[in-house]
Amino acid sequence: MNRACVLLPEWKRCVASAQVANGTLSRWLARGNRLESSPAGIEQAIRDLFEFGGRAFPAAALSRQVDVGDAAGSLWLRADPAHLRADMTTARMLACGELGLSASETGELAKALKPLFGDAGFEFDARLPNRWYLRAAMAAELPQCATPDEAMGDDLKLHLPAGASGRRWRQLYNDAQIILHNHAVNERRAARGAVTVNSLWFWGAGALPAWVRSPLTKVVSPSLEICALAALAGIPVHEAEGDAIGTLPQRNSEAVCLIDLANLRGDALEQGGLQPLDRALRRGGFGAVELFFASGERYLCRAAHRYRFWRRPRGLQP
Structure with missing residues (x-):
């Protein structure tokens, strides 16, 4: 039937x-x-x-395989461009992925972010404006974070990697925000009323099945x-x-x-x-x-x- x-x-x-x-x-x-x-x-x-x-759902590796076809042999983590809004006590994600970035804007932001992740032992790849990736060795420890849909509009402190194992990723998260906050791309976008890229969101960790x-x-x-x-x-x-x-x-x-x-x-x-x-x-x-x-x-x-x-x-x- x-x-x-x-x-x-x-x-x-x-x-x-x-x-x-x-x-x-x-x-x-x-x-x-x-x-x-x-x-x-x-x-x-x-x-x-x-x-x-595997117990985790490897969304990053699966989307990478469709986007580029090179997902096998590495661990992958999405590091998508995001827009946050802070209030007195926390920050909330209002947009993630589709922020209307041009190819040239994506390239400029990627150039600024690559050294941060390279020094931490990861390859940062933002060849697509709406899906950004981190490549890691198979032995690396990657955070298991909420999907953008799950975190959208919520208190992000509830969704960031916790504990001592998550300290490294919370630091990378904060350092990326500093780089993005001061970037000329965001200054130009803010001047014309476009949504700024003021954060990244890590999610979808895993290897291709x-x-x-x-x-x-x-x-x-x-x-x-x-x-x-x-x-x-x-x-x-x-x-x-x-x-x-x-x-x-x-x-x-x-x-x-x-x-x-x-x-x-x-x-x-x-x-x-x-x-x-x-x-x-x-x-x-x-x-x-x-x-x-x-x-x-x-x-x-x-x-x-x-x-x-x-x-x-x-x-x-x-």
Whole structure:
């Protein structure tokens, strides 16, 4: 039986959109089956679909493999450009990665930061404006930090590496802020009202997995990490939007398709992702849809469940 495994945003984000909360998901969840929940986090949802070694989720190595193709043989850490705002007691991250940097601005900032990390034994690489990397030897100790999504808007003291083992990284974090604060690139950006790059955010530490296994047969995802895992597992990655989703499986096959909608919100999620999936489910393109919310909730909705008319949709509840 064809099955679609669908990655979705956190439950609270779906509830926050009236169109999503009262649309396709409301009907599916009313008539489908609730499954045992998993720990929260999109990384856990990905681990439920891909099997690979190691306890950490090596986001940096996976995205590096897609970006450059040289991730094997080293440890990697993302050191993405970020914008913080300080108040009386702490600092909060307001943006990370996509700050609108030009290639020339990226090059100037990288030139200033490379000696700091080189002296600490790491290779700093900022060839892309939105994804910056540190390469380390396989024996190096790298910090396990929150993802930008997890840290965004929160008190950053709660997410910085703790204890004696984290002291080195807290110092590098502070030293990088000093370099960036005084840099001419930021002076020019501030003068024209652009967001400044006043910090880095370390996250995604790990090595490229030596092996990856998965029951999936096709993948549709904009995520670099998912695409890298699919490539390592020998699974084809497809581009599909809207009604093209319904053409992914073939009738009477055993396809297991991953459809990643986790970054969509509001109308884009309902009309561009869920409604085309619902049409595919109704006409038999998929026999079942398994839902993986980033907050850990899991549901199974079979095509035949639409006949459970006695289960009335009541909208998603907070």
